[in-house]
Amino acid sequence: MRVAFLKSSVIVTTFIVSAVSGFIAGCSGDENPIPVQDYGTSRITLIDSFEGSEFIVYASGKHGLMQAYNREFDGTLLDLELLPGRFPVIMKDNEGNEWNIFGMAVSGPATGRQLKIMNTMMGYYFSFAAMFPEVTIYGEEEKDAIPIDTPDDDWLIDPTKLIFGSFKDGIPSLDIPEFELFNTSFKNENYIKDKELVVVYHDGDIIRVFPHKILDWHEVVNDKSGSGNTVLSYCPLTGTASLWSSQVAGRNLSFGVSGLLYNSNLVLYDRFADSNWPQMLQQAVNGDFIETIPEVLPYFEMTWEAARKLDDQLKVLSENTGFGRDYDQYPYGDYRTNNDFISYPLNFNDDRVPNKERVMAVIINGRAKVYRFSHFK
Secondary structure (H helix, E strand, O other): OHHHHHHHHHHHHHHHHHHHHHHHHHHOOOOOOOOOOOOOOOEEEEEEEEOOEEEEEEEEOOOOEEEEEEOEEOOEEOOEEEOOOOOOEEEEEOOOOEEEOOOEEEEOOOOOOEOOEOOEEEEEHHHHHHHOOOOEEOOOOOOOOOOOOOOOOOOOOOHHHEEEOOOOOOOOOEOOOOEEEHHHHOOOOOOOOOOOEEEEEEEOOEEEEEEHHHHHHHOEEEEEEOOEEEEEEEEOOOOEEEEEEOEEOOEEOOEEEEEEEEOOEEEEEEOOOOOEEEOOOOOOOOHHHOOOOOOEOOOEEEEHHHHOOOOOOOEEEOOOOOOOOOOOOOOOOOOOOOOOOOOOOOOOOOOOOOOOOEEEEEEEOOEEEEEOHHHHO
16 A cells, blocks of 8 residues: 555645745745743642653743653652752752752762653644544543554554655755854854754763754754764654654664655654654654664753753754755744644644644653643743
8 A cells, every 4th residue: 555655645746845845935034033932930840640650740931841750769759849940950859869950860869860751742732632632631631542543554554644745855854963062162142042942962971952943944863972873853843853762673774854744743764664754653654664663862842041051061053054044044934823824634633722832742652641831830
């Protein structure tokens, strides 16, 4: 079925690519202010559980970020509470330890040790409702997930639900990314506006920062960090990022943009076996790597203003990408703030939360539980 589906879809590919190009060009302009969702200003934690896991959710409205940490440490459940005004040190526990945003103990008997960070993802609410039907929302009764029928044994998803958003590699990945040292290169420059969102990856002593304004144009960054090869992906249509180890089944894979979308979400492909990997599903859904789940790595999304407080030796993804893009120009017009503007068909949706509200989901066993910033006010 895969070959037949892709061949039939190729007929409309030229039209769709032209339409997307026109869509991007038509949406470009100078009237694209940075959308600042009303996150509030509070820094608050709440303790919760899902799918048998106990964790604590930290939210900073001021910094536009959320993260969840497993409370189990050395076989016991920690009692954690907020340390206000200490960012990036955010919590203390009942054992005399203080923990920073990366889940690292910075003082106390556990100094240097790590809390497990849950598998989380931030993005627009509609994307979680579409990808995880009957998604659980914090504060509401948990619902049973809707099973997704797959009419083709060669796929984990229904391949007829895949949509061409562009052609393969039509959006170029960054395969040899350059980074600039924040302290020496642009510490005092307005390289990124304070309220712009960035993706942060903490790898040992190195903190890498990936500005949304670059990811909007490239979506996939194949990187080599201290602990090995990684692939960072960002889907502008769903507002979601994901970070995986590229070391899969004994191979160092390189990923690109397939041109396909599933529930409006980016589908990556690997350049070894040409399997398709929907970003939010975090696994290969066809081909030689079908059912392969990569090692998912923790990342953080926050404002640039917050990221600057993490360290004065940040390594920031450079605009020197080799591609002629205006990274100060958002390519999708009012897409980020227009709740009625969803570009491609969705398998499921609901109206419990506005479509474009930015939320965090804890993802366990293929299910998701969503947290809103309004839960913390």
